[in-house]
Amino acid sequence: MRVSPFDHRPDRELGKALQSVLSGADEEAFVQRVLARAAEMQANGGVGLAWWEVLDTWARPGLVAAALGLVAAVMVWAGGLTFGGQTTVALGDPLQSVGDSGVPAAFLATAQPPSLNEILAMGLGN
Amino acid sequence: MRSTGMEDAELAALAHAGDREAFGELVQRYAGQARRVARSVVANEADADDAAQDGFLAALRNLGRYDPARPFGPWLMRIVANAATDRRRRQKVRAADQISPQTPFNGPLPDKEAFRRQFRAALEAALATLPERRRMAVVLFDVEGYSHQEIAEVLNVPVGTVRSDVFHARRALRKELAAWEDLKEEII
Numbered sequence: 001m002r003v004s005p006f007d008h009r010p011d012r013e014l015g016k017a018l019q020s021v022l023s024g025a026d027e028e029a030f031v032q033r034v035l036a037r038a039a040e041m042q043a044n045g046g047v048g049l050a051w052w053e054v055l056d057t058w059a060r061p062g063l064v065a066a067a068l069g070l071v072a073a074v075m076v077w078a079g080g081l082t083f084g085g086q087t088t089v090a091l092g093d094p095l096q097s098v099g100d101s102g103v104p105a106a107f108l109a110t111a112q113p114p115s116l117n118e119i120l121a122m123g124l125g126n
Numbered sequence: 127m128r129s130t131g132m133e134d135a136e137l138a139a140l141a142h143a144g145d146r147e148a149f150g151e152l153v154q155r156y157a158g159q160a161r162r163v164a165r166s167v168v169a170n171e172a173d174a175d176d177a178a179q180d181g182f183l184a185a186l187r188n189l190g191r192y193d194p195a196r197p198f199g200p201w202l203m204r205i206v207a208n209a210a211t212d213r214r215r216r217q218k219v220r221a222a223d224q225i226s227p228q229t230p231f232n233g234p235l236p237d238k239e240a241f242r243r244q245f246r247a248a249l250e251a252a253l254a255t256l257p258e259r260r261r262m263a264v265v266l267f268d269v270e271g272y273s274h275q276e277i278a279e280v281l282n283v284p285v286g287t288v289r290s291d292v293f294h295a296r297r298a299l300r301k302e303l304a305a306w307e308d309l310k311e312e313i314i
Contacts, residue, residue, distance in 0.1 A: 027157050030179075
């Protein structure tokens, strides 16, 4: 028979020959032996996961949760820094930032005379 | 027996809950497969049975990890294959009785049973010359009828590797079968 690596069908003849070579004798005795050992194990409380196996099953989700928590914390922290910086800029009133001369910078930065509102605002702020 | 007609996944769930009858039914269903897969790894029949038993008991302990959406056979066979590999590594290296492949035409003409014994010994010897993974792959494919994809999951290798392993193992074993061409109808 021609052998092809693409042959996806089991070879019945070879399978039968291998089965005759590999099959053990007295299957019922084997089954009874396994069941007796399993009953013994269950009686000794050996069935179910041991504590280290339980920890092992939790280890991966635990690590993922910790990593997500860390990422969230970093994002909150970084967001706070960015937000804090913007606060300084946004809330900064040019009329309140007084230079060495004691005159608000907004007054010095323009060639135009200040409006009445700006003068009133400065007066109220001081 | 009430569990006879149940699906593997149902039996696994019951066995996990402590139902001994359900576990017994699973052992009954997969005993032959498990012993053959273990035997493809461990040459000695008694050691192979011990390995198959280790596999069943390990499966019972870990039934909580079995995903019922997936077939039970490959999951169990993976555990059995690992148990057999562990046992083979642990056991002392024993000098296997190497039986050189023989044709039945040498010496005095033996009877049919003697032919059969010779044939099995020769095929076993041919199987022993294959690498462990190829032995498991060809047994799972040609004897147990698993798909390449399922065997890839059992052996934890890519599907292409399984195809290659089955191909090379078959080629080697068919050479052995060819020597028995005239008598195989009677002895297989």
